[in-house]
Amino acid sequence: MTAPETVPASALGPIARAGVGGRPKPQVSFEFSPPKTPEAEESLWEAIRRLEPLDPTFVSVTYGAGGSTRDRTHRTVLRMLKETTLKPAAHLTCVEASRAQVDEVIQDYWDAGIRHIVALRGDPPGQIGGAYTPRADGYANATELTAGIRAIAPFEVSVGLYPQVHPESSGIDHDIDVLKAKVDAGATRAITQFFFDIDGFLRFMDRVRKAGVTIPISPGIMPVTNFKGLKKMAGPIGIAVPPWLANLFEGLDKDPETRRLIAASIATEMCARLAEEGFSDFHFYTLNRADLTYAICRVLGVREAEPATNEAAA
Numbered sequence: 001m002t003a004p005e006t007v008p009a010s011a012l013g014p015i016a017r018a019g020v021g022g023r024p025k026p027q028v029s030f031e032f033s034p035p036k037t038p039e040a041e042e043s044l045w046e047a048i049r050r051l052e053p054l055d056p057t058f059v060s061v062t063y064g065a066g067g068s069t070r071d072r073t074h075r076t077v078l079r080m081l082k083e084t085t086l087k088p089a090a091h092l093t094c095v096e097a098s099r100a101q102v103d104e105v106i107q108d109y110w111d112a113g114i115r116h117i118v119a120l121r122g123d124p125p126g127q128i129g130g131a132y133t134p135r136a137d138g139y140a141n142a143t144e145l146t147a148g149i150r151a152i153a154p155f156e157v158s159v160g161l162y163p164q165v166h167p168e169s170s171g172i173d174h175d176i177d178v179l180k181a182k183v184d185a186g187a188t189r190a191i192t193q194f195f196f197d198i199d200g201f202l203r204f205m206d207r208v209r210k211a212g213v214t215i216p217i218s219p220g221i222m223p224v225t226n227f228k229g230l231k232k233m234a235g236p237i238g239i240a241v242p243p244w245l246a247n248l249f250e251g252l253d254k255d256p257e258t259r260r261l262i263a264a265s266i267a268t269e270m271c272a273r274l275a276e277e278g279f280s281d282f283h284f285y286t287l288n289r290a291d292l293t294y295a296i297c298r299v300l301g302v303r304e305a306e307p308a309t310n311e312a313a314a
Contacts, residue, residue, distance in 0.1 A: 014272035018299050025301045026280045028054065029089075029191075029218060032288055033062045034072035043288055044076075050290035052084055053304035054297055057281070060118050060158070060191075063091035070105070081113055089158060090114055092149070093122025094139040099148065102139060106152045116156040118191070119145045119182075143181045150186035161190040161217065163201045167238040172204065176211045189215055191283045194222035196242050196266075198273060218283040219274055223267040223292040225259045227252075260292065268296045275300060 012020070030051055035041035048059075061076045073090060080088040090109055094102065109117065121142045134140040139148055146157050159182045162175060169175050179190060190213075195201050201219065208217065224230045227249035234241050245266070252259050271282055282300070284293045297303070 013269070014276060015268055015299055018272040018275060018301070023275060023301070024280065026275060026282055027057045027218075028297055028300070028302050029057045029281070029283045030059045030293060031062065031283065031285050032059060032076070034076045035288070036072075040288070047286060047288050047290035048080070048084065048086070050294060051286070051297075052086055054294070054302050055305065056086065058087045058089045058116055060089040060091060060283075063093050063120070063122070074105075074108075077109075077114060078112055087116065088114060089116035089118050089156075091118045091120060092145065093120050094134065094141065094145050095122040096135070098135060098137040099139055100137075102145070103148065103152060106149055106155075110153040110155070114155075116158070117149055118158045118160075119149055119187070120160050121145070143178065143185050146182050146187050147185040156188045157186055158189040158191050159187040161192045162238070163192045163195040163204050163219075164197070164238060164240060167236070172207060176208055176213070179208065179213055180211065183213060183215055187215060190217045192217065192220040193237065193239060194220045194285060195239060196245055196270075197240060198270060202277060216281050218281040219279055220283050220285060221267055221271060221296070222285040222287075223263045223296070224249075225256065225263045225292075227259070264292050264295055267292065268299050271296055271300055 032044060032048065035044045051059075059080065061073050061080070063070065063073050077088045077090045080086050092102065092105060097105075106117070119142050139145040142159055146159060149155050149157050159179070161179055162169075165172055166175055166178075169178075182190075192201075205217065222230075224245075227246070231241055233239075248262050248266070249259060252262075274282070284296070286293050
């Protein structure tokens with residue numbers, strides 16, 4: 001039997017429909033972490049070079065709990081600025097520092113040519129999701145930090161957003177009020193924590209937009225290859241890990257290649273469906289690896305610019 005030349009889009013899944021094309025290419029951004037060892041630094045820069053040709057809107061560099069990676073974050077951001085075409089955004093937190101110390105970092109970034117900061121409250125040292133107590137002489141939260149950044153220079157400021165209720169929040173309405181306060185303080189973009197409940201995320205976004213928040217909001221996408229690590233990370237910050245995800249990774253502790261294939265499939269399907277729902281900005285938590293993020297971007301239509309050809313020479 002001869003197969004038909006075309007297949008109705010309705011008969012395809014979200015990934016295949018993305019391959020049919022027709023939608024505008026989305027904007028993407030990537031998150032990296034500052035390396036701890038020379039080997040980790042080599043891996044990081046391999047990932048950066050692999051993803052750089054995709055021309056992301058920006059790339060962010062994380063800031064450890066309690067500001068523990070401040071110097072490494074600073075060095076990584078400055079190297080990106082000097083050696084790549086990327087637009088680096090530095091993470092900055094409030095913890096374990098006075099306003100004067102944080103303001104000095106902000107001014108140093110501006111003087112170095114950095115124009116984008118990701119403003120986060122942050123976690124206490126060594127306590128992801130732990131109880132936070134602001135310093136009396138410091139910024140109390142990300143809203144105050146955002147206002148402080150904008151008072152120093154006209155940075156682009158991205159802020160965090162939980163697609164599920166923040167562990168310290170009284171509910172979604174409170175989370176939305178906090179987001180609106182961040183926007184009033186000068187936030188220009190929000191990036192969500194990673195999630196797996198797409199329907200819940202869409203309902204949340206409907207409420208956010210109905211509340212009058214109009215800044216770009218990038219869904220945070222994390223291709224998960226280490227399920228045990230995911231559970232350890234997700235629990236303290238209140239991210240629900242659905243039973244279907246646990247079932248997919250069951251029995252694969254010693255099979256990293258299969259885990260990677262499953263991770264790529266899950267994250268790609270999430271992005272393809274979100275694109276169909278109208279989302280045009282995606283933020284990838286790369287974990288300093290490029291391959292899965294690169295593959296997902298390709299499905300979304302984000303690819304390297306083709307080199308110019310000299311038609312006259314043909």
